[in-house]
Amino acid sequence: LGSLLYVLHFCLPCLNIFWCFSVVYLPKQIFLWFICTVLHMLYAVYLQIFSLYFFIANAKVVVLNKENFDKVIGVTEIALVNFHADWCRFSQMLAPVFSEAASRFEGDPRVVFGTVDCDKESDLASRFHINKYPTLKIFRNGEVARREYRGARSVNAFVQYITDQLADVIQIVTNEESVRELLVAKKANIFVQVHDTASPLWHSIKKLASSFREDCANTEEYPDSLDNLDAVHSWVSNKCLPLVREITFENAEELTEEGLPFLILFYKPNDKDIIKVYTDQVMQQLLDQKSSINFLYADGNTFAHPLQHLGKSIKDLPVLAIDSFRHMYLFPNIKDLTVPGKLKQFVLDLHSGKLHREFHDGPDPVPAASPVVVQDNNIVFDTSSKPIENPTVTPVAESVFIKLKPSQSRYTVLRDEL
Numbered sequence: 001l002g003s004l005l006y007v008l009h010f011c012l013p014c015l016n017i018f019w020c021f022s023v024v025y026l027p028k029q030i031f032l033w034f035i036c037t038v039l040h041m042l043y044a045v046y047l048q049i050f051s052l053y054f055f056i057a058n059a060k061v062v063v064l065n066k067e068n069f070d071k072v073i074g075v076t077e078i079a080l081v082n083f084h085a086d087w088c089r090f091s092q093m094l095a096p097v098f099s100e101a102a103s104r105f106e107g108d109p110r111v112v113f114g115t116v117d118c119d120k121e122s123d124l125a126s127r128f129h130i131n132k133y134p135t136l137k138i139f140r141n142g143e144v145a146r147r148e149y150r151g152a153r154s155v156n157a158f159v160q161y162i163t164d165q166l167a168d169v170i171q172i173v174t175n176e177e178s179v180r181e182l183l184v185a186k187k188a189n190i191f192v193q194v195h196d197t198a199s200p201l202w203h204s205i206k207k208l209a210s211s212f213r214e215d216c217a218n219t220e221e222y223p224d225s226l227d228n229l230d231a232v233h234s235w236v237s238n239k240c241l242p243l244v245r246e247i248t249f250e251n252a253e254e255l256t257e258e259g260l261p262f263l264i265l266f267y268k269p270n271d272k273d274i275i276k277v278y279t280d281q282v283m284q285q286l287l288d289q290k291s292s293i294n295f296l297y298a299d300g301n302t303f304a305h306p307l308q309h310l311g312k313s314i315k316d317l318p319v320l321a322i323d324s325f326r327h328m329y330l331f332p333n334i335k336d337l338t339v340p341g342k343l344k345q346f347v348l349d350l351h352s353g354k355l356h357r358e359f360h361d362g363p364d365p366v367p368a369a370s371p372v373v374v375q376d377n378n379i380v381f382d383t384s385s386k387p388i389e390n391p392t393v394t395p396v397a398e399s400v401f402i403k404l405k406p407s408q409s410r411y412t413v414l415r416d417e418l
Contacts, residue, residue, distance in 0.1 A: 060099060060102040060103045060106050060113065061082075061098060061099050061102045061113045061114065061115050062112055062113065062114045062115070063114075063115055063117075064081065064114045064115065064116045064121070064124070065116075065120070065121050065124070066121060066123050066124055069116075069124060070142070072112060072114065073112070073114070073139050073142055074142035075142070076110070076111070076112045076139070076141075076142070077110040077111070077140070077141060077166070078110060078111050078112075078138070078139070078140060078162060078165045078166060079111070079112040079113075079114055079138070079139040079140075080111075080112075080113050080114070080136060080137075080138055080139075080149065080158070080161075080162060081113075081114040081115070081116060081136070081137050081138075081139060082094065082095075082098050082113075082114070082115045082116070082134050082135075082136055083116045083118050083124075083125060083128065083130045083133065083134060083135040083136075083137065084115060084116070084117065084118065084133050084134040084135075085117070085118050085119055085133040085134075086117065086119065087119075088133040088134065090133065090134060091133050091134045094134050094153055097153060097154060097155055097158075098113060098115070098158070099113075100155045101113065101155045101158035101159055101162075104155070104159050105159075105162060110166060111162055111166070118130055118133065128144065129257065129258075129259040131257075135148060136148060136149035136153075137149065138165070140165075146258070147254060148254075148257065149161065243279070243282060243283065243287075243290060243295055244275075244278065244279045244282055244295040244296070244297065245294070245295070245296055245297075246296065246297055246298070247262070247264065247296040247297070247298045247303075248298075248299075248302070249302070252401065255294060255296070256325070256401060258294060260292065260293055260294045261292075261293050261294070261322055261323060261324045261325065261350060262293070262294050262296050262322065262323040262401055263282075263286075263293050263294065263295050263296065263320070263321075263322050263347060264296045264297065264298055264306075264320070264321055264322075264323060265278045265296070265297040265298070265318060265319075265320050266297075266298050266299075266300040266303060266306070266307055266312075266317055266318060266319040266320075266321070267297055267298070267299065267300055267317060267318045268300055268301075268314070268317045268318065269299055269300075269301055271317070271318065274318045275297050277337065277338065278297060278320070278337065281337055281338060281343050282295045282343075285340070285341065285343045285344040286343065286344055286347060289344070289347055292351065293322075293347060293350075300314055300317040300318070300319070301314060305400060306321075306323070306328065306400040306401070307319060309328060309400050310328055310330050312330075318334055319331075319334065320334055320337065322346070322347070322350050322355070323399050323400065323401045324350060324355075324356070324399065325399050325401065326356070326399055327355075327356065327359055327399055328399055328400060329346075329350065329355045329359075331343075331346055
């Protein structure tokens with residue numbers, strides 16, 4: 001009914017205008033105008049009824065804004081938040097599905113289904129780097145998960161996902177054989193010895209396990225007391241989330257959504273040693289920059305297209321570059337990778353705007369040395385000269401990886417996302 005009224009109340013006025021320019025009796029024009037007016041009124045009533053219905057159906061979804069967001073999300077074990085825009089067709093399609101899924105968890109204090117109108121709450125949209133609608137983000141104990149929800153957008157899929165998230169990720173082992181089975185499992189585990197499952201420490205460990213349920217590798221022993229949860233969280237984060245990650249076509253979109261520029265090493269598939277050299281230099285020079293840039297490496301054969309934009313090919317590998325999502329900047333000489341301070345200065349030049357400035361205005365001039373006055377046979381020579389141009393120019397190309405960001409035209413509620 002709503003769709004029919006929508007079509008008619010737009011189409012009939014157009015027909016009315018056409019008739020006005022035709023040789024039509026005045027009574028017919030008046031009659032058509034009357035019909036159009038009635039349809040407009042019926043459509044307005046329909047919208048009001050639908051809005052009221054949606055408000056009632058949506059009562060189980062918490063409307064979030066900048067005033068209540070942290071208060072609600074901070075005390076909730078699992079929150080699924082729908083960042084939407086009212087004008088977006090896919091947001092409109094998702095709303096009743098999301099509301100129905102929320103009703104399945106009514107009365108469960110561990111779960112919140114929340115919604116954020118990004119047009120009204122632009123600060124929240126900016127805070128969580130929302131660039132497509134609708135975007136579904138998962139929050140565990142107040143912390144946003146690195147991976148947004150990418151499953152099917154159906155009631156059953158939402159219910160199953162939240163049920164899985166609520167499943168206890170802690171396994172209690174009571175014998176040596178159980179430990180051995182966990183050690184040979186594909187997914188890494190963190191072993192914690194706790195004497196009392198009713199203690200605050202136990203509940204803190206459960207929160208920690210929930211936060212890192214999809215990560216973790218390596219085998220190391222935590223050296224300090226477990227009483228400081230923030231310190232333990234920081235330690236687990238450093239151990240579970242690698243500083244340098246490989247980018248593939250499978251995870252590229254997910255990495256772009258983190259909103260940080262890329263520092264990428266393109267390597268030959270048969271040359272894995274350069275990855276270790278690169279990782280070591282990142283550890284030595286750029287550890288304090290990990291919150292402002294993503295450190296990545298990529299198979300040069302797989303990602304040959306970005307190399308072409310930089311004027312490089314497979315035979316030029318290894319190649320190091322920054323992609324700022326506006327431009328790509330080539331590290332001038334890969335042999336300087338191990339020169340102390342060179343790699344860090346390259347990254348700092350990105351943050352200071354120097355790389356972008358040089359792209360538009362050319363390299364910054366290098367001041368000349370102070371002039372030297374020499375007198376010979378009563379003739380005075382002035383050795384001053386104009387500033388010397390910096391011979392080092394960082395090659396620049398348009399960003400390629402920005403094209404791997406999600407397209408709004410791709411999103412649907414009918415299937416899993418990539």
